[in-house]
Amino acid sequence: MPQLPAPAYPADVLARLETDGREIVARYPDSRSALLPLLHLVQSEEGHVTRTGMAFCAEFLGLTTAEVNAVATFYSMYRRKPSGDYQVGVCTNTLCAVMGGDQIFDELKEHLGVGNGETTEDGKVTLEHIECNAACDFAPVVMVNWEFFDNQTPASAKALVDDLRADRPVEPTRGARLCTFKDTARILAGFPDQRPGAVEESGGAGAASLAGLRLAKGESGPTRVVTQRSQSGDEAPGSPADKGAEHLSANDAGERTAASDPANPAEPVHKEGDK
Known part of the structure; x- marks a missing residue:
């Protein structure tokens, strides 16, 4: 059974999308390159990429609906069904x-x-x-x-x-x-x-991400605090939880082996020269 044509956008929505779409296409030497941001644009209208949105992209860029569908179904950031806020x-x-x-x-x-x-x-x-x-x-x-x-x-x-x-x-x-x-x-x-x-x-990399870079440059930093977790998976009392704290991974402790391995009890790693 042939598929029915996708419903059209209301006139006011269509006019808005066409205005925004022209701005997107103008960024690229080839209009085909505008497909990814154009799919994000129609997704911003309905919260997911609908048949109507794909038909709009195809017509606006001179592509087939199959070409648009192939891209929309390849990338996971494009939702294909209604989703949450x-x-x-x-x-x-x-x-x-x-x-x-x-x-x-x-x-x-x-x-x-x-x-x-x-x-x-x-x-x-x-x-x-x-x-x-x-x-x-x-x-x-x-x-x-x-x-x-x-x-x-x-x-x-x-x-x-x-x-x-x-x-x-x-x-x-x-x-x-x-x-x-x-x-x-x-x-x-x-x-x-x-x-x-x-x-x-918007910020940049966090403290944990930059630790390796500092070491590679020969820089020394403050003593790192490792977030400890209880058996239930919750943070222990006193753990740094505010945004301004140095958020480090709980696997960042200097240990020779995993603390969860009873056959090989974990012990701190001491660098040469440490007391």
Whole structure:
């Protein structure tokens, strides 16, 4: 049975998208190169890439719908079905998984009552497991609309999603303040970030990421504090939890072997010359 044509955008939406689309295309010597940001643009309109959005991209760029569909289905940042205001991604790649990411993901599924890629009934949160986001030194990491929430525990992750669903303000560990997924998609389309102070807050690498660079340059830094966790996965009392603290990975301690290996008790590593 042939598929019905995609419904058209309302006239006012179409006019707005065409204006923004011309601005995007003007950035490139070949209009075809504008497909990725144009897909982000239509995603910012409806919260996911619809058939209508793909048809608009194809017509606007002179491509076939098959060409647009091939790109939209290849990249995971393009959603193909309605999703929440907040995309909560739990890294379950190797290091984050070992450091507790798998447990966080499992407990969030139970806490929210959803599976991977599913959205809560209130339309606030879509939960998914994600691959490495190059933040291994802050494992385990949770991302919300691509903003970092470092050194998470099951308890802190559940508190985070509860705050999101209750519209309480949350602050990423690093980077700019949080915005909705639609707003994030528009920023990824290449339009100015309208969040107050976003440029100043965008920041850079955290202290843990820069430790190796300092050592390579022969620089010495302050004694590093390792975040300790209890058996339940929660941070121990007195752990640095505020944004201004030096957030370091719990696997950053100098040990000869894993403390979890009873056959090889861990012991501190002492450099030559240490007392």
